[in-house]
Structures are given as structure tokens and as C-alpha cells.
Amino acid sequence: MSRRIEGPASGRSPDVPAYDDGTWVHDRAWAGEARSAVGCAVLMLGLLLVFDVGSGRLTSLRLLLWAALAFVLFTVLLPTRVSACAGTLVCQGLLGQRSVCTDRLVAVSRSDGVAQRLVLRDDFGGRVEFDPRVLVVNPALWRLLDEGARASAADGSLVCGTAELRRLSERLDRETARTVFRISGLE
Structure with a gap:
């Protein structure tokens, strides 16, 4: 999964994953x-x-x-396999893969229902949907998504979803604190 392909900032195709420093983060679970x-x-x-x-x-x-x-x-x-590198998030399912450029996000939403899903869309038309618990279990994935979303918000491309990202960040902070307390025996 570590193929070198040009990126959207430099004209890369948004549906093909790319990497900057060669470091991909995958869902450990x-x-x-x-x-x-x-x-x-x-x-x-x-x-x-x-x-x-x-x-x-x-x-x-x-x-x-x-x-x-x-x-x-x-x-x-079978869960969706979520992977990320700087500027790209890829969700690979049984029938193929989809990706978004996290530094070019236009919308972040959450679909409620029996199975909660986080839906990300970029301005190249890319769309991914995955379980937000993946981010709780994999802080490195959250860090890459958060960095890209902050870049999108700073560029003004992220027009819908900053409140959802803030709620997700608060949830992840609570889960991290609970884990720290549980591991240290303070719970």
C-alpha cells in the first residue's frame, strides 16, 4: 500500500492514495x-x-x-479498513477503496442510526464513510485526520462539519482520559 503517486496539491488524482514521507497509519484493530x-x-x-x-x-x-x-x-x-497518511484518508472495503484528501475536506457529517458512521467529503468529489470508533482505537489516525481538517478549515474549504469534528475531538479526549485512568488504576 505504499505506492508513490503525485498528490492533489500537485495535481494528483484524488481517488488514488499518495504519501508524503512514506508513513501510512492503519487501523490496528x-x-x-x-x-x-x-x-x-x-x-x-x-x-x-x-x-x-x-x-x-x-x-x-x-x-x-x-x-x-x-x-x-x-x-x-467485515469492517472497512481505514488507513491514512499526511493529507489522505483511505477506506478499503470488500468491493474496493475510496479516499479523500483530508486537507481539502468540504464536509464532515455523522450518520446516526443503528451503526454510526462518519462521512467525509472533499472538493474533488471523494467520499468515505467509516465507523468513528476506529479513531478512538487509533489515535494516530485521528491525528492525521485532525491535521488535515484543520488545514481545510484554515483554507476555507471546510464549510460544513467543524462542530461535528469538535464533538468527535471531545469524545476522543474523554475516551483517552478514561483509558489513562483505567490503566493507572485511578478509575
Whole structure:
């Protein structure tokens, strides 16, 4: 994932990740969550097959149906992999990747619902959507996003979302303080 490609400030394509100093920061919890998604899908498939074999109703059509159902569960549970470097944030899912230039953001919003999502858009038309808890677990990702968002706000391109970023920053500060207190035994 460390390919060198020219950037938007210098005319790079906004949909291709680029790096400045070669340092990419990745979601540290992603691999474990991906293994859990695979494990849940395999476990469900195994249980369904055991029940079908035990009842004597396993056919190739039912096997295909259970495998498709396990794959759907896997796709639902597989989290988006979030990576960032200076000026770029990339979200890679099962069907491809999307990226935004964090130093050219125009909007930051949060979609409420069953699964909260943070939605970032840049002025090149890039759009990413991911779980904001990724930033809580990965302070380095938050730092890169925050630096880019501050640059966007200073340039005047960030027209919508400064309040959302402030709320997110306060949430991350609270979570960090709780973690420090818990680790030090002061909680």
C-alpha cells in the first residue's frame, strides 16, 4: 500500500492514495475484526451443515444456500479498513477503496442510526464513510485526520462539519482520559 503517486496539491488524482514521507497509519484493530467476521461466518456455516447432515436433508442446493448465507454474514461483519497518511484518508472495503484528501475536506457529517458512521467529503468529489470508533482505537489516525481538517478549515474549504469534528475531538479526549485512568488504576 505504499505506492508513490503525485498528490492533489500537485495535481494528483484524488481517488488514488499518495504519501508524503512514506508513513501510512492503519487501523490496528482491523485484522482482529476481520478474523472475527471470518470465524462467525465459518461457525454459522458449520452449524448449519451439521444440522442438515444430522437431519439427513443436506443437498447440494442447500449447501450452496448455506454457503451464500455465510458469505452474506461475512460481508456484513467485515469492517472497512481505514488507513491514512499526511493529507489522505483511505477506506478499503470488500468491493474496493475510496479516499479523500483530508486537507481539502468540504464536509464532515455523522450518520446516526443503528451503526454510526462518519462521512467525509472533499472538493474533488471523494467520499468515505467509516465507523468513528476506529479513531478512538487509533489515535494516530485521528491525528492525521485532525491535521488535515484543520488545514481545510484554515483554507476555507471546510464549510460544513467543524462542530461535528469538535464533538468527535471531545469524545476522543474523554475516551483517552478514561483509558489513562483505567490503566493507572485511578478509575
